[in-house]
Amino acid sequence: MSSLELPIWDAIAPGDPAAVGVDGVVPRYHARPASPEGVATLLRACAERGLAVLPRGGGTRLGIGNPLRSLDLVLDTGALDAVVEYESADLTITVQAGMPLARLQAVLAEQGQMLPLDPPAETASTVGGVVAANASGPLRYAFGTARDLVLGTRVANTDGTITRAGGKVVKNVAGYDLNKLHVGGLGCLGVLTELSFKLQPLPASTRTLALRFDTVAAQAAFLAAVVRSNLGPLAIEALGPTASGAAGLGERRHVVLRLGGYPHAVERQASDLPKLATNHGGHLVENADGLWDRVRNLQVQPAANLLVKAGVPISATSATMEQLQERLADFAPRVWGHAGNGVVYASASADDERTETLAELLAQLRQELRGVDTSASLVLLKAPLALKRHIDVWGDAGDGLPLMRSVKAALDPTSTLNPGRFVGGI
């Protein structure tokens, strides 16, 4: 096909700002297709030539994954940034994948709506990148993660086709739900070019509560109570001492709750939840403006080169936080978590001298978490290259790995996309 002869990519000159590699691998080419068709054509051309492609949105989560086996071309989706269809009365929107999430939220806010997906607010992050990385934030307690919000996708495949899954309507069981494979699929099966989302009205009023606890046991007991209650906060964030310090709360243990909804309901929550905390030995503390944004953005910590995420059963959240705090003590970790979901984060600075110790420690932690629940995991979302060479950032992907390999082989048979970056060397 003649279209494949078009100059659809640019060679990267040495010293070019586009020559930003990932994990020390520097690409030779850079492309920024102007249309979904351009993405598909490019993918097919790369697949035919055996070139390895790294799809890239805002470039804020490129550190996720194992080192690439090879990298020839960086495919920047930034030119695909249009709103395709926004029917606010239907509470749905369809946008191109390269649209920055922050801009999408601004468009929605004009109509009193939001996409309830609140990963740490890096302004460059695109919706496609956030969905592909399955990034989430505290609001997942009330609204779920990208898998619960994506209604439909258009994907450019390595055979040059563009295919659709799902749709624009809020309920849909026609055919396989292939959206799910691309949410969190890290662009390893295809490149997202368009996404349809289910939206939520912006809450009529919001408030943030900070509750302080003197002991781990008290914090844990309160968390258990609030998860069981039907008081319904939008988010339940548990903070260890260091994370509390970073959020401006003082280096003690805290639980920060985000409330939202009808004003009467928010008032009731703001009155009952501190009482519940008092029953468990905690107390309400004053919080300064901007607390919620600081809590939401605890992950954004340029000085830390290590960020791990543990996935555990909800009731194991507190214990897992303690475990990470203690075992990583030598690395002065910042530990916090989405306590209503069983998600715990720890960030730290890892120096190259202690790489092997750290790798062993993380491997042990993985084993211990697996002892708590067979589906528990510890993933390194950010890690220095030296550490990535010692430990698989994903850990054991479980029984499903052979199936994941089969799916990868079926959808990207040439292993053109992100070779080696995903679980099990996919």
Add this chain to the structure above:
Amino acid sequence: MIAEAVAPVAPPAADALVHALCAVLPAERVLWRPYDLMLYEYDGSIERHRPAAVVFPLSAREVSEILQVCNRLGVPYTARGAGTGLSGGALPSPGGVLVSLARMNRILEINPENRCALVEPGVVNLRLGQAVQPYGLSYVPDPSSQKACTIGGNVGENSGGPHTLRYGVTTNHTLGLEVVLPDGAIVQVGGASADCPGLDLVGLFVGSEGTLGIVTRIWVRLIPIAESVKTLLAVFPTIDAACEAVAGCIARRIVPAALEMMDNMVIRAVESVNPAGYPVDAAAVLLAEVDGLRDEVDAMAGEVEAVCWAHGASDVRMARNDLERARLWAGRKGAFGALGRITPDYYTVDGVVPRTRLPEVLRAIAAIGDDAGFRIANVFHAGDGNLHPLILWDADVPGAEERVVAAGAEIMRVCAEAGGSLSGEHGIGLEKRDLMPLIFGEADMGVMHRVKDAIDPRGQCNPGKVFPTAGRCLEIFARRGMAVGW
């Protein structure tokens, strides 16, 4: 007329199959006499296929052994829960084995601290709801068939129900699965922990209509029961007005827990069979439910009420207590059964449209009924835009089945053209496989095919479902002069 199933694998002599199945299961859990099999040739859809044998495994290991027998003999197999499915997903392939999960019906664990439960696939939906209720928890998906349908079947079809408007459908409440894969391997994907690394295979399996393996355990999400619930019934003089009230609620940023519509034909059927207090002269009623803290439900209910009045409601009634609330819901949940009393047969159509398109789509559906000479009743999840037109017909009238199925296909075309989908919660199964080109192109289906082939390379796992049979759709639509994708 979409009836003929594909039997890609020729059945072996039935006795060899039965003999092999009896080698892995006690003989009393293998049915093979024609008399015994008759009960299993139906589900809730319009078609019937008789299996060669029905088996009742009690464990994943037994399921695995059954699949290995089927693989060895080249026999297709199909999983079945309670057989309430409406799209033929649980109909066996002719000469195939029907794997009934009905006896794998234990609730293995209820863990309130983790807000999850671990259940076997044969657990009846309502029973799970009742079992978790004492813990102050609920299992959200609540199909109308919840007194009979199973969690395994719900997972297969990604079932919904009235209360999924605010809280999501089965896929949003499924944390993990144990699955017996077509090669007999028993795997766990997902589980009680959040964010398992790798591809979201749980999300792929849910709604795959039993075509990728047989689910033997399910980790479900539970949510706290709301402190307060208010249910109201709004009465409308026209269907358009009721539709506009639905769009009005969504546009006003009100997301009720449930928002259901019933038209006059349904209202009359309900009132004649099991009166719920619906006004029989109304063109349509909306049944709305809001839940949350008691401090907010009054405000929410008030807003819904105001929207209904603003769109021309002739009456709005608030249930004053649990008894009145239960009565309003009993009418809705029993609507399908009530219709069964006023017509020899009815054909349930399931489609989804954007909520703002409801008025025009309902008008188009009424016109389809008029043209085809069928009465069409509507009872549906209006807040989701999930339609359930019920075409009333009589199977004893020669040629009626073909006409009723054609009318259903016509309704699907209208939904597709409005930017909607062929199914919100009943699945594609056998019923709508040949309509898939209305919303998916050849390349879209090709990707689904590649996934199917990657997981079920032999093609013996519930064959003939979801995917169009080559040529059939062209046949159906060519006569009607409709554009088809391929």
